Every structure is written in structure tokens, then in C-alpha cells.
Amino acid sequence: RPARASHQGGQVEVDLGADLFERITVLARSEGCTPFMVVHAALVAALTRLGAGPDLAIGSPAAGRGEPVLQDLVGFFVNTLVLRTSSAGDPSFRDLLRRVRTADLDAFAHQEAPFDLVLEAVNPTRSLSRHPLFQISLGLEVGGVPELRLPGVRTAEVSGLVNGAAKFDLEFLLRSDDSRGLHGAIVFAAELFDEESVRRVASVLGRVLAQVLDDPALPLSSLEVLSTSERELLTGPWAGTVAEVGDATLVERFEEQVARRPEATALLDGTREVSYAELNAMANRWAHHLRAHGLGRGDMAGVLLERGVEFAAAVIAVVKAGAGYTLLDPDFPDERLRSAAADAGISHLVTAPALAGRVDGPWQTHTEPPGELLSHHPGNLGLPLGPDDPACLMFTSGSTGRPKAILSSHRNLVSTVSGQSYGLFGAGEVFL
Template sequence: DTQIKIRGFRIEPTEIETVLTTHPHITQATLVHDVHLTAYVVATPGSALSPAALRGWLRERLPEHMVPAQFAVLDRLPLTPNGKIDKRALPAVDAPLTTTGRQPRTELEEIVRTLISEVLDSPAPLSIDDGFFEHGGHSLLAARLTNRISTTLGVTLTLRDVFQHPTPATLARRIADCSGRPALTPLTRAASRPELLPLSFAQQRLWLVAGLSGGGSAYNVPMAVRLEGELDVAALRAAFGDVVARHEPLRTRFATVDGTPCQLVAPADEAPWFEVRSVTPETLDAELLAAAGHCFDLAGELPLRVTLLRSGASRYTLLVLLHHIATDGQSLRPLFADLSLAYAARLTGTAPDPAPLPVDYADYALWQRAALQGPALEEQLGYWKTALEGLPEELGLIHDRPRPPVAGQRGGVVRLDFGAELHERVRELARAERCTPFMVLQAALAATLTRLGAGTDIPLGSPVAGRSDEALSELVGFFVNTLVLRTDTSGNPAFRDLLRRVRTADLDAFAHQDAPFDLVLEAVNPVRSLARHPLFQVCLALESGPAAGPELAGVRAGAAEPLATGAVKFDLEFLLRADEDSGLTGAVLYSADLYEHGTVERIVAMLRRTLEQVVAAPELPLSEIELLGEAERRQVLEEWTGTRRDIGEHTLADRFEEQARLRPEARAVVFEGREVSYGELNERANRLARHLAEAGLRRGDLAGILLDRG
């Protein structure tokens, strides 16, 4: 009568309890079945038992389906008054399947993790390093997983694939390998370096942009960290020197030799620019912005500047200013982690001794130049030429002002905070539709732009991490590539259908993310203009998790906050962050040459309203999404309508013809000194109407008419 059934298997809990009590360090054991099978054990005094060790020990003695998904080690088991185990008094095991492993780095990893969590009925998301079988998976569920992957991604896997690649990270790589694309050669440390180190493709793009724009601060990455406590400034200065010595991009200059740009890596003992200044609280923000607006000389100085502003007793603001050519979003975590370790070592008067990096950035640049050629590159570029064929020269979104002949960098910022509740509903919709939160946001933004008149072919630029090899995960450097994600909103689809279009298009795009943006640009060869960014003018980026920041011993340090310097790269750039605590937040950078601040605020409000509606009703067609708020709707329908007057049942055409009949000689139109009467205008209109009717046009047909202005 104690038998339970889990995913088709009948299990006798006492069998598992008996095996557990044979463990040399377990004195008591009991099992509870809710959503998952949970084992509670009492260990012998002084012994250390971990859930992972228990799981491995049981797996050697029991079938996979009898191994509990969750373990709890207690000092004692609660008892009822008559001495039996009181299972109702056992403590809950909070979020047992959540680990401290890595979060998804690509959309494919996010989808695979979602599918695995769904099949396992996991109460909390797994990391990409969590094993399928360690969290309750077995052969029947593995078969179900392969079916879900086939339905969602169109890739056929076998049970052996799941057993050999049991984590989301390894299974995502297996899925990518099954796509039939030519594989890139593995990244390894270069045996020797040439005399001239080439730039990576991403670095070369920024080097060219810097040359065309004459510098500027649009590609600055300024991060401000608030510090409070007894800061050892000398130790901090030395720690930054240690970080620069460890990560070559932070001590690299970019020069031209015989017309070819190359990397000049400075010696490891070259210290970065480090300045300490005292400021008042009132002038702090202005000082930060002034320092963040520094224009880097890429050939003459290191791409890192550190400014420490002291604004009171034990109160500091640390500005870490990097040029984008030496860093990206995923570089900030290893940068601040290494800084924290180095500071702790310097406080004790010693140098840090971190584990050596498997490769350096120069190895990556050499590998990229060698690997991206031949069939591998041809296949990638062939995809992009097809995917971007016929792309509009410019997004049709209306601006507040005409586009200037040469794009400027003057911009502004609108902060956004969509909150935790909307963020959670976005995640729920993503899970239900087997896609990612980014895809939901992309579809919502495309729908909003379409409703604002941008057309039904919406290209959005989006950065991807570009760290496909594990060896790159702990490096500071510029690995980001930019993809053009094309969204087809035609046909007034339901949002759920639009989301499926986005998922299909994005997965294809992400499968071809190795092709550098500049090579894609050359292959697609759009009409070029200095007035706008090529291929796309609106960018969307989503970062997950809390912002990175240093942990300095004896000092309270906040997270690194990006500063808006007033410089922009695109017409609109949506920089969003999704975090468990704060929800969906971020900022929209906009070109002040094109938009007023209030216009961008309205676009942000419309995006929020779109998200709120589609997460509540994914079947809603795009035409039924209400973009206007109550106040705006009232303004359009009531305040702007002017004096109301009953005009009866007559149409405008009826009233025009009546005027032509009653006063055919009256003046109807005046243009550059010429006049047309009502009678003549009516005759011209009727002549045009007969011509269109003879051409086969009928009421309700859609037609475009081109006439000279006159």
C-alpha cells in the first residue's frame, strides 16, 4: 500500500530507504513523493554528505528511475508522539533543482534548457551544466525529449545523443553539429605568433568606424561602481595593473603597418591610466560624464582608463572606462572577478596567482582568420545573402525630423522599468511557446514598429556573444558579433504565430552567427549611405542576470552601472536587462538628430502595452493590439476632433458633386497661380475613375496611383 508511480514506473519507497541505510555514514532515511522523489537522511556525527555524492552512490545500486531527484541531510528525523516518522513535519527542500551553474549563452541553449526543464517538470530552471539524468530523467523521458526537440527545432536526435550529451550545453552543441554545416576547426593556443598580429573581424569593424567618424565616444563602455569603506587606493591601482597584465586586449594598441591594421600588445608591466580626484557630491555626476566622454586614441593609448572620484569620507565612485574594441558585455564578469582576486592579494602585499588562461585574445584572432575561410565561410555567407535578399534600404519608421545627410552621434536616453511581474509573464509565454524571452521581446518590438508604420519587413540588429568555444569564457575582449534578425509581420498574424516565425528565423540566424558582420555586409552589398547604419537602424539587446561588479575586501561595492554619455550608434537602441529581482529593466538610446525625447518615451510606453496585451492573449492579431494609452486615445478621439456637427448621410464625394452641380464655375483648387473650378475638377475625377474601371479596378481593390504634383 506504500507503492507510488513515477513516470510509468511503480516504486516501493522502502526498498530505496533500505539501500540508503546501508550507506556507511547514514543512520536513518525516509522518502517523500510530491512532484519529485525526495530522500531525507540522517548522517553519522562528523560525516559530510553531499546530494551529488549520495546520488552517485545510489546510482551504482539502484535503477535510474529509483534514484531520488532531491536529497536533504538532517540532524534528526521528526517523530510523532507514538515514535513514528512525522513526514508532515519534514522541512521543504527549496528550489532543489536550481544550481549555481552557468546560464544560457545562446538562444539555442536557452531553448534546449527550456525543453529539458519542461520534460522533467522541473519546479525551477536548470543551468546549462545540469545533467538530465541527475535531475530525474530516464529513458522514457529521454525519448519524450527527442520528440520535443524534433517538433520544436526540426532536428532528429537519438536516445544515445541524450545519454552522451546530457546537459543543455552539450546537447545544444550536438544539435548544432546535426545541422549539417561545415564545422570550424577547434580553437587552440597558437604555436607561434606572426610578427604582425591581425585584428579580429569585430575589432577591425570598430577600427574602421573610429577612422570614419574621427574618434568620438559612441563606442565607449563606461561603468560606474559606488564604493563605501576603507579603500586601499594603492592596492586598487596595483590590482588594475594585474588585470591588465592578465588580459592582453587591455594593453593593446591598434596601429597601421603598410596600410594594414594590427594589434600591438604592450609588455605586461605597462600600467593603465589611473587617476584619483576629490569632488563634491554636487559635481560628482558631471565629473563622471566628463571622464566617460574621453575620446580614445586607439593607436597611442591603452583602451582602459580608471578614474577614482572621492566624494566624502570613505565614499568613492570608481569609473572603469573601456573602449569597446577591448571588451564586451560578457567580459565584465571575468574582469571584475580578476580585479577582486588581485585586490585581495595586494592587500596582503602579494601578487595574485590565478590559474593561467587557456588562450589569449590574439590566439582567437589568429584562429578566426584561419578558420573563417573556404566552405565554412561560404556556407555562412550563402545563408545571409539568401536571408537578407530584398531587405528594405531603410526602416520605414517616421522620425520627428528629416534624416541628416551624415549620421551624427548626438543622442539621448530613456530609462525603462517593466517590472518583475511583466518579466515573469514574458518568461511564461516563452516557455509555453518553446522559445526564449528574447524572442518574445523581439516579436513584441517588431509588432510595435509595424503598428507605428515601419512596414511589415522589420530588420533588427542584435549582438551575440561570439564565445562559441569554452576556452573563451574567462577572457576579457571584444568577441561580440552583430546579427540582422529579420521579422516578417505581414498578413496580420496572431502574436503566437508571429512568435513562431521569429523562433524559426532566429534559430537559423543563430546557427550562422560565426560570419562576421562586415563580411555579411560585403556579401549582401546593400545601398550604402553615410546617413544611416547599413542593414538595420534599430538594435535590440537583452542581458540576463544581475549586473557584474567587484567584490573588494572591506569595502561595500555596488554593481557596475553603465553611464549614458549622450553618444549613439543607431537610430534606436533597446538595451534591456532581465533579472530575477528587478525584473525587466533597461534603457533606450536614441538619435537626437531624428527623435524628440517625448517621442521615444511614447514608443517605450507602446512597447510595454504591446507586451502586456500579448502575454495575456497570445492569439491577439497585430491589428488589434492597442498602442495608445487612455489619455492618448481620449486626446485623439475627443480633444483633437474640434467642433462636432451633424452632416447627415452624405459622403464627401456626394457633397463634392453637389457643389459641382450647384456652382460649377466656383474655384475649387489653386496651385502656383493656376485655378481649377469645381466643374473641371469633377470632370477630371470622373475621367480618371472611368480609366481605372476600364483597367479592371473594382471597389475595395488596393491600388497605387502616381501623378505629378499639380
């Protein structure tokens, strides 16, 4: 989006079929709403599925002729309404339609409130790059265009892109009449969209309408927005070659490497070199210790350690014990460490004595020095694990400012380095 909108526009014609509006009218009647509300809900559903998010404010023109004395006056009384709807929670289309009905009825009940006064009351942050309250507009006209007869004047209907300017990012100008069904145009900001993208938006709207008219109980997540050719493209040429990952877990892959090259260097920590056999024995002792204290399959453990050999051994030990791990970075503030540990639902914390006091909670804390672990067996545990068992809980920064967690399985993490073309993962490669 440029810093200052040029308002240069383009236009795409839309034809959604001759019988579609008749079916829209039937659904509207059964749900106690108007055809406009059905189209509005379908547009919200389509935009949500295309990635626009669950909070959508869509502008719509109102005729401004609510008073009978205005009916026969020549003049421009149009006011703009902002119809804000939430599609959060994966509602069925019927439930979404009820939300839209509530929002639209409330907006049209206040349609006399001038838009400029609404804008003044809301007082949003202004920008020369976009409209302040909405970026997408929807208009729907039903029936034919009335004939205007004036003495000595020839009149003609003009619609869509008249002067090459686009007022909004996208403007849906739809009409239903007996001759062509539901049709119209989409005017778009040429700096933001190209014709092909807008044609796809139009096709998705038509596809969504067809699906929800067949089954209004469909949840939004079940709406198919890809055509057959698009799905074939995504799962075929764009997906690349398929690598067989198999069902091996992280534990199995690591222990296979230990058996294959036990004396090979697994870790470099400053001047310290640790072989695969040594690392495996350290991790096994930790894993036996954690198992003895109740850590098991499906549990979550936090690892709060400075980077080094002990850190790597602890991560491997947690996975060998059947649990998933979440990394708690000592560089983070204590508050973030505590919230991450609580959100992850850890039952055990593996840490060092100097760090143990930073994260207190209802979990077990393990800070046993290496000497006390020597009493545990260094052999593999041989626990039954599956590729879909949780292995790692990773926190992102979070778009809202609160970190969000992503749970990855053994299959996810094994596939990250199996059969990939973006990097080499063979012997002799070193990673930081």
C-alpha cells in the same frame, strides 16, 4: 535625417514591471522559444503599430562565446546579428512569434559569421546618415551581472549612454533580474528623437507586451497603442468640432440643389454656361441609357473623357445609375489607362468616339453622341442608394510605382464639403 549623422545621443530609462519577465518566460516556454524572442516579437509588433512598416531588420549583439574554450577568457568577442522579420498580413502575435523564432534561430546558427563580412556580401548602398543594415538594436540580458574580481582593482558596472554617443537610431538595452524585473534604457539619436517620443515608444512596448501576454492570439491590428489620455486627445481637442453630415447621398445633394436653384449656373466651359437643370437633364439621360445597358448598384464604370460639360454629366450619370466611377485621364499613357480600368473592375466605359480605342477590355463601351441620348427621359431615376454605397474609386501614384486605388463612399465625398472650416462652399464660389 541629416546627410551626416552626428551620433549625438540621449537616454531614457525603462522599467516595464517586476512580474512582466516572469510572464514572458512562461509564454516563451509554452511556445518553444526564448524570452529574447518574445521581447523581439513584441518590439516588432510595437514598431509595426507605430508605423515602421512590415519589414523590420533589428540588430542584436551575440556574445561570441559559442566555443567552450572561450568561456573563461577575458576579452570582447561580441558579434552583431541582423534579425529580419516580416509582420505583413496582420498575423496574430503567436504567428509573429513563430516567424521571429525561425528568423532568430537561423541567425544565431550563423552567429560566427563576422558582421563586416556579412556587410561586404550584402553590399548595401552606403550613407553617412545611418547604419547600413539596421537602425534599431535590441539587447536583452537575463540574470545578475557576474562579479569581476581582480587583485588591486575596483570594478563597477557601466551601461547605457557612456560617452554621449548613439550608434543607432534606437538602441534597446534591456535586462531582467530578481530585484527589478524587466528594466533598462533606450539610447536614441538626438537628431531624430526627443525624450518624450522615446518614452512613448517605451510605453507602447510595455503596453503591447501586457496585451500579448494576456492573449497571444491577438492580431497585430487589434493591439492598442494609445493610452486613454492619448485617445481622448485625438478624438477630442485634436479632432475639432463635429459636423453633422447626415445620410444624404451625392445624388440627393445634387438633386436638392437642382430643385432649389434650377436656373443657377452649374458649369462654365469656356464661353458655354450650363444651368443645374440642364446638367441634371443631361446626366439623367446618360443614367437612363447606362441603366438600360445593365449598369447598376455596386458596379464600377470608367469615365474617359476630356474635361468639359460632357465629362461632368457622365460622372453624375454614373452615380445616379447607382454605380461608382473611376476617372481615366486621357493624358495618361494607354498602358496605365488599361491597368487602372482592369484593377477597378469596371463593367462599363463612358468615353468619346476618338478615345474609345485607347482602352479595350471585357467591358461595355458607350460613346453614343448626345443626339442619340435625347430619346431617354430627362427625369430623375429615383433609385434607392445609401450613404455607404461606393461612389468613387481614386488612384494614387503608389509608393511602389504601381498605382493604388482608394474607394470612397457617398458619405466620404459628401462629408468632404459639409460643415468644413478649410473653405467656403456656398453660392457664388467657383472651383476649377
